[in-house]
């Protein structure tokens with residue numbers, strides 16, 4: 001039978017088309033340096049250096065910059081984010097290249113040491129969107145969020161830039177060569193690192209990511225670069241506590257002062273946790289607390305600082321008194337976001353808080369808090385009533401939104417507080433006192449997006465917030 005040459009041609013075309021498609025697909029999804037693909041990010045979360053506010057009489061105001069301008073370069077250097085702005089604005093002579101109404105303009109100004117630059121931007125990130133995490137931790141709080149909360153609570157931020165700017169914890173599992181080079185070149189220190197465990201297989205198992213195994217090499221690399229880290233270990237019963245925690249504390253303390261601190265945090269589990277995890281019991285909390293405090297005593301003798309710090313939850317769960325301020329070695333500003341030292345601060349600030357509450361007056365005050373802090377707050381309320389004659393009552397609010405295993409005041413929603421208020425409370429001559437830690441979202445909002453003024457409107461009476 002005679003061969004058909006057209007069939008050969010068709011097969012060649014077909015093979016060419018398949019190869020082209022494979023190359024195109026491979027390039028775009030595995031090689032193309034698009035930030036969105038490299039970082040698996042939401043492209044909506046960055047803005048190209050649009051100025052939203054210029055402080056009066058600041059350096060930027062003297063240079064003639066205006067809200068709406070787009071800052072393209074500073075001293076001839078292109079800008080990736082506000083970190084670049086901070087770095088390049090440290091010179092005494094500044095040249096701003098801005099885009100205004102489609103035209104490019106150059107503006108100059110001088111800056112004396114310590115003078116504010118005076119610029120605010122639509123976003124802190126200009127050229128690349130937020131770097132999100134590539135892990136899948138069983139205890140991930142973001143994954144356990146019920147619907148209806150603030151949008152930012154659903155973002156799995158794992159971005160070294162925000163770690164440097166705001167102290168957000170990162171895992172180092174998504175750093176590429178450019179990121180490592182930048183951290184070194186701009187000396188982005190300190191960074192905040194979620195370690196959880198230093199044993200490679202334990203950490204990789206907790207994060208469900210094989211790239212998580214090399215944490216000690218990464219921390220040594222940062223230390224060699226002169227970058228300090230504050231670290232964190234979220235403890236999960238039976239997973240990374242006991243002997244694993246011993247090794248984690250020991251290996252991180254050996255990095256001091258490259259590693260400045262380790263916060264030990266009990267796992268937070270909402271009612272939506274699907275991973276079959278459980279919280280610590282009171283007795284287990286006591287055992288963990290004793291283990292940490294034993295290490296703290298030893299390390300204070302060796303290093304001059306306690307180095308490892310339990311969050312307040314361990315003390316409250318175990319029924320132990322919180323330590324004095326000196327036990328935190330002056331490191332509270334770096335630790336407090338983890339829930340370390342809040343109770344101590346409350347106790348030490350009590351004389352000021354007492355005066356504020358007394359000035360609020362009323363014949364009756366209703367103090368709202370989470371179930372964890374309520375027993376201690378009752379003692380303060382009783383003393384306040386005796387001293388002022390104002391009847392202070394504590395309202396412990398169960399967290400129905402996230403689940404009753406979440407007991408801290410900082411994670412209370414406005415919805416749960418409003419639902420828990422007695423019908424008559426606080427009454428026309430009473431005062432409602434809400435915990436300031438509820439309102440730590442942007443614009444002073446709760447997890448479910450209300451301000452204290454919003455809550456006061458719903459109740460129909462003015463509310464007062466005390467930190």
Ligand code: SF4
Nearest residue numbers: 133135136137140156
């Ligand atoms: S690294 Fe953080 S955000 Fe990512 S999965 Fe783990 S807990 Fe969640």
